[in-house]
Amino acid sequence: MTSDEASETDVSDTDDDTAPEEVIAGGDLLEAGIMVVSALLIVGLLGYIASQAIVAPTAAEPTATIDSVERMPPESPQAGRVRVTVGLENDGETGLGSVEVAVRCGSVERSLVFTHVPARGHRTGTVICPRGTTPDADVVAWIEA
Known part of the structure; x- marks a missing residue:
């Protein structure tokens, strides 16, 4: 086996595709967590605004x-x-x-x-x-x- 053949074999035997997938999977989990927190924050804010609109200050009769x-x-x-x-x-x-x-x-x-x-x-x-x-x-x- 020549050095060229060995280098080709080494490159093909290593599974370089798995490393980026694992990083992407971890990034997907982080991204999903941020999306969930953002969605909860938006829903909470809209709920607060709606409750304030419904419970407007009532005017007592003079x-x-x-x-x-x-x-x-x-x-x-x-x-x-x-x-x-x-x-x-x-x-x-x-x-x-x-x-x-x-x-x-x-x-x-x-x-x-x-x-x-x-x-x-x-x-x-x-x-x-x-x-x-x-x-x-x-x-x-x-x-x-």
Whole structure:
């Protein structure tokens, strides 16, 4: 056997094709693992986004209350009437652009409009009512900011 024949035999007897296949198989396993982790990450992120879209902050209804009723001084032009202080509470997670409150004083009705009420905010306003009436306040309408 000549040296040329021996080198050809050595080359053909060695199984060089198996070494790259083993490396590729290991690489395939790594690639598959990365794909699974990536897919789980994407599904988790999409699930989180969907849950946040479904569970949007709900706006609590604003409430109006009568904070105080004071007699007007006798020397004022409004003598014989009372000053009614109305409180507005926005307990919601969202600010309000405008809120209309109706204040009933017996048969007389007054209207207050509050603007730019922040989330979890409080505003006050006053109206003048006839003496001897029991004022009552209710929120009529509101617009979220």
